[in-house]
Amino acid sequence: APLAARLASGESLAAFGDPVLPTDLARPAWAVPRRESDGVHAAVLHVDRFGNVVLNLSLREWDWLAACRLHLPDGTLIDIARAATYADIPSGRTGLVAGSQGYLELAADKASAAERHWLHPGAEVLLEECR
Numbered sequence: 001a002p003l004a005a006r007l008a009s010g011e012s013l014a015a016f017g018d019p020v021l022p023t024d025l026a027r028p029a030w031a032v033p034r035r036e037s038d039g040v041h042a043a044v045l046h047v048d049r050f051g052n053v054v055l056n057l058s059l060r061e062w063d064w065l066a067a068c069r070l071h072l073p074d075g076t077l078i079d080i081a082r083a084a085t086y087a088d089i090p091s092g093r094t095g096l097v098a099g100s101q102g103y104l105e106l107a108a109d110k111a112s113a114a115e116r117h118w119l120h121p122g123a124e125v126l127l128e129e130c131r
Contacts, residue, residue, distance in 0.1 A: 051112020067127035
């Protein structure tokens with residue numbers, strides 16, 4: 001709101017700082033998911049206020065993914081289920097759901113997936129595809 005007010009009062013965009021060119025931006029290597037023979041390597045982009053773990057798997061490109069197991073950064077391997085909604089995640093389990101932000105998310109039944117699995121932004125995970 002303060003920025004909008006300054007613009008509405010006629011202040012120039014130049015007053016807000018130097019422009020940033022798209023060519024000056026760098027995307028970290030972990031930000032790009034990749035499919036390899038062992039599964040899909042993804043990274044945590046964000047943890048929402050419910051503890052859902054937003055992965056760097058956009059629904060436009062990765063909605064087809066049906067993962068059955070999740071390899072956590074500490075080496076732990078857990079079974080997961082693809083679920084149509086958060087309510088469809090089996091009791092006590094972690095599911096892979098299409099989130100409202102346009103990305104696949106890891107969500108836990110009635111719990112924080114981030115706390116349950118010690119996940120934070122930048123953490124890398126491996127999703128094994130169902131066979």
